[in-house]
Amino acid sequence: MLRAFALLIGLSLALPVGAGDKLIPIGPAQRTALRIATAPLTAHAGAISxxxxxxxxxSPGQERVVAAPVAGLVTGVRVAAGASVRAGQALVTIRSEQLMAGQRDLTLAAVQARLAEEAAKRDEGLFQEGIIPEARWQAARAAREQARAALAERRAWFRLMGLSQADIQAVERGERLVDSVTLGAPIAGEVLERMVMTGARVEAAAPLLRLAQxxxxxxxxxxxxxxxxxxxxxxxxxxxxxxxxxxxxxxxxxxxxxxxxxxxxxxxxxxxxxxxxxxxxxxxxALSGARHWRVPARAIVRMQGQNYVFVERPGGFEPEPVKVLSQSAQSAAVDGPFVGGEAIAVEGVAALKAAWQGMGGE
CATH class of the missing domain: 2.40.30.170 (Efflux pump adaptor protein, beta barrel domain)
Structure with missing residues (x-):
């Protein structure tokens, strides 16, 4: 042991310190005395880390918030947090006076659209016969388009409420009035959060439930x-x-x-x-074909925040910087400037590090 230490000290004192020269000269006798052993570098095809x-x-694209379309009283909440729901499943029922007023407006818009349609057809016939001027026919057409737009707006509002097409048509004809709206699940998924209780009064656009796939x-x-x-x-x-x-x-x-x-x-x-x-x-x-390497954990040394392995070269060993991707007690996956097949020091690494430090290593 004392002989190996003496050899190491002598080696450190005798090493050249030329600029950029990282080779650590090691002869056969020194290698034996310092018990340096090597192993071939092997490719690592496993995980990067x-x-x-x-x-x-x-993902934000898989998340939805169910909000109140109208102000009103929550008369029923049919799911709890953590429940799985299917698309369209009934979730919350809201009773709303605003809904009643909206149905009245829809019925009135339907009547006005029907009357405007009839007036436009009548004036078109009168214009074709030369009985009325074109300006009156154009005014009737404009009134018809305005009535159509108003009706389309009211229909869209009720679709947002969750009413079916059949319900909307029944309201237009004055055959049905509803005082409540039931909100369905916009997606299949799980209820992440329930933000309302039965009996609560809510304002329009108030969040009620949060769902996600x-x-x-x-x-x-x-x-x-x-x-x-x-x-x-x-x-x-x-x-x-x-x-x-x-x-x-x-x-x-x-x-x-x-x-x-x-x-x-x-x-x-x-x-x-x-x-x-x-x-x-x-x-x-790791990506297919990526060149990463597997080395024994004991082959890695650390100097000033950087990891190195000692690669055997003609006449000695050269420290090469590596990035440690993953490491266990026995081995490590590294990335470094290798082509494969290089021999690296796996025993006597501490002696090589001491010799490198004696050279004024990085």
Whole structure:
């Protein structure tokens, strides 16, 4: 042991310190004394990184808010938070005086549109016979178009209320009046939030329920900047321990104060195992054909915030910078300037680091 230490000290004192010269000269005798062993660099086809912190969210395009179309009294809420609903399912019933007044306006608009239509047809015939001037016929046509527009507006208002076409036609004919409107689910999904109770009075546009489709979901991932630099849209992603899997849809263009980059993925949620706002760990798979490398964890040394491995070269070893993508107790996945097949030091690494420091290593 004392002999190996003496060799290391002698090596450090004898090494050249030429500018840009990173080669650490190691002869056969020194290599044996320092117990340096190497292993070939192997390609790594697994994940870019595992265990990245992520939060389960939902796409804005899969979320809806059910709001009160009119002011009134809530006479029934038929679902609770967490309930699954189908598209069109009845959710909330509101009794409204405004609805009654709207039906009166719809009936009146229908009558006026019918009278304007008849007047325009009559004046057109009179004009064709030369009995009335063209200006009177044009005025009748304008009145007809205004009446049609007013009727279309009232019909659209009632469609927003959730009334069927048959109900709207019955109101136009004065055959039916309703004092309540029942709001249906705009999408199939789950009730995320219930914001109203039976018996409450609400104003028009007041939010009542929040719904969302929970498959697929989004993963909002926070990745170190060096890992994010290797991620591209379309890369496969999974949540270890579940069947949830998907693809990266966006990689952030800025770095947070914690030096992480936001990565968003769309992920299938079979069986509903993932829950909204759940904190999970994400695994990002490497792109097909990507050149990443697997090295023993003990082969990596750290100097001034940068990771290195020692690559065997003619006459010695050269430190090469690498980015650590993922690491376990035994091995690490790295990205570096390699072509494959290089021999790297896996034993005696501490001695090589000491020799490099003796050279005034970076």
């Amino acid at each position: 595992v265990g990245l912190p992520a939060t389960v969210t939902v 929970l498959d697929p979901l989004w993963l909002e991932i926070q990745a170190p900047a060096e890992v994010a630099a290797l991620v591209r849209k379309g890369q496969a992603i999974s949540v270890p321990g579940t069947q949830a899997s998907g693809k990266v849809v966006a990689v952030g263009g800025s770095v947070s104060a914690a030096q992480t980059v936001a990565i968003r993925a769309s992920i299938a949620n079979p069986g509903g195992l993932l829950r909204l706002n759940q904190n999970v760990e994400a695994r990002i798979e």
